Amino acid sequence: MRPHACQQKATSRQRHQRRQKLPRLGSCPPQCHANQRDQRHRAVDQRPRLDRRQKIRPDPQRQRHRHPQRQIHPRPDQRSAGRRQPAEQRPRHAGAHPDTAFAHPRRAHRIRDDAVGQVCHACFSARPCLRITPKPSRLMVSERLTRPMSDTTAQARPAEDRPSQARPVVTRFAPSPTGYLHIGGARTALFNWIYARGRGGKFLLRIEDTDRDRSTPEATAAILKGLTWLGLDWDGEAVSQFAGRDRHAEVAREMLARGNAYKCFATQDDIESFREAARAEGRSTLYQSPWRDVDPARHPDAPYVIRLKAPREGATVIDDQVQGEVTFRNDQLDDMVCLRSDGTPTYMLAVVVDDHDMGVTHVIRGDDHLTNAARQVQIYHAMGWDVPVFAHIPLIHGPDGKKLSKRHGAVGLEEYQAMGYPAAGMRNYLTRLGWSHGDDEFFTDSQAREWFDLGGIGRAPARLDFKKLENLCGQHIAASADAELLPEIEAYLSAAGLPALTETQRDGLLRGMYCLKERAKTFTDLIEKARFVLVSRPLDLDEKAEKALDPVSRGILMELTPQMQNASWTRNDLEATVAAVAEARGMGLGKLAGPLRAALAGRTVTPSVFDMMLTLGREETLARLVDQAA
């Protein structure tokens, strides 16, 4: 029996080998960490995984070196604990007494059972801290926190948390058509799409075009085109938010009628001077309208906006699937404008009304909306509507870690198509960016649908890494069926403004696809490598090819040509024929491959010479050889 990990002092090399080869033993001392970990790993089942190498070249020899842990790694959904648990499974505050009216904003402190009645060691602080003790009657709450849980302390309890209300999932993507489709926006759309599709739900598209000055039909078209390219299909028609403006106004009036909103006659100047004064005095600049409690009988006949009468006491809590429980004190949230003085709705009102009317159950969007979510929840409450499940995902940053902007080059989605990235690779990369499922890196759409969950989304912004994108795209191209690749390549050519394929070129490309796809990371790459089959005689030779075809080489080609004529056009036979000529000349295959490459492609960097011969066919190959033979 081989010694287990814990019985050796390991070098990093040994560590690696052990991971690869050593069987896991149950005979180690109980305190052996490696053993404990293995027990955990062994407890979970093994799932089939898509392995590129395995798929393309089934070679049992290679399988021997697979990492044992990779195959039995616990899936996130099988983990027993962790911050990644969805809120509905997460114990809100383990051990908390039901009578407890106070909760720590984010997490409960863990305190030993024998610490009952003592000051919290963890935080003695000004923060609300819920003591976790086995004796709830002796719960201690810091004096400063003795703030009654008022009725206005609203909590955004996701509808999904209530088991009785399990509804089919409805997600939406709501871009504003003021420019191209941003790569970050594309990822948001993708998350919504996968989530809905993975749960048999609906994915809706709503164009947020209430800003009439900045919205353009061109931008809308670009967004639809981009989503279509990425393969994100939406249910029903894309709806225009602007079209629903009457309904939005109606809701604003209803809030007015319910006493949850009020008319504010303050002018821009009033607001500005309020803010200036607040700044000067060091007070909060959140606007506090003097019209909040004015009797309607005393309202002037002047333009007004409708503001939400937001609660001023208590707090609003967002139970976010990504960010956790986030608490905003209501005195930090102002009475936002819902209906502008020209009668048009603001974004804040329109999203809520639309999401409600469209039956959206899960709002997955950028975390720049996290604070907005608190304001929006207040509208949901004002109207007595169910609050959707929120998931605020971090934004994507450029390779330098800064916010994405034009200077990062490709920012619009359409640029990625023109650069030759396949949509499947793009989906894979974007899904994996900021979301994880154990160690899985390469996966198919159906795996993504099966695995994707909100709890697997990270909270830190991720950077774009083009190398990894390329790598993943290369794997997807290699794994695709030849026939599926062709239309994608043609779409790429058109997007990149390159000439379309002729019938002959299309046939040739398809014949050579088997070898081209394995070496290309992008379609740009693939087309470049396919050059030999796309061009027709007479070939133009580049400088290096010209050099490779010196008189001696041309002589060899002359000798080779008749031999080739007799070869049966199979790889084995071709190899044998060329090897025989090389041997007769006392040279290696390498020496002969150079001139052959130059003659067949006019370049010195190409696929394998035999692959080229097979792709070109006997007639074309011989013609090209004759062209260059001395």
Add this chain to the structure above:
RNA sequence: GGCCCGUUCGUCUAUCGGUUAGGACACCAGGUUUUCAACCUGGUAAGAGGGGUUCGACUCCCCUACGGGCUGCCA
């Protein structure tokens, strides 16, 4: 300024109170070879800083630093 969010190899991330902190991309070295790739083998490389709680902290708490968001009759 106020409020909110974040910080593990260069990058994406795993682990989520006990691991020798794992994987992938990138990088370096070696191998294979018919050029370029691909492929194979090996390697370098990480818990922002400081306190606290704990037998034990990357993991829980606090502070600081840095980054980001919101603070509009923009979305």
